[in-house]
Amino acid sequence: MAVFKVFFQHNRNEVIVRENTQTIYVEAQTEEQVRRYLKDRNYNIEFITKLEGAHLDYEKQSEDFNVEQAE
Structure with missing residues (x-):
C-alpha cells in the first residue's frame, strides 16, 4: 500500500482556483484505485501524487494528516 x-x-x-484547493490523503495500491474510491464524491481532482520517503515523513508532521483507506 502507498x-x-x-x-x-x-x-x-x-473552474479550478488554486486558492480553493483542498487536500486529502488516501492509502491505496495505485492512483487508479484512488480515483475509483473518490468517484462518487463531487470532487474536481487537480492532481494526485504518491508520497514516499522524506516527503511522506514531512506530511505526517501536519495536523491535517489523516489517511483514508481506499477499498
Missing part, C-alpha cells in the same frame, strides 16, 4: 495526496476542488463543475 499513501497518495489528492489535490481537489469541492465542486466538479467549477
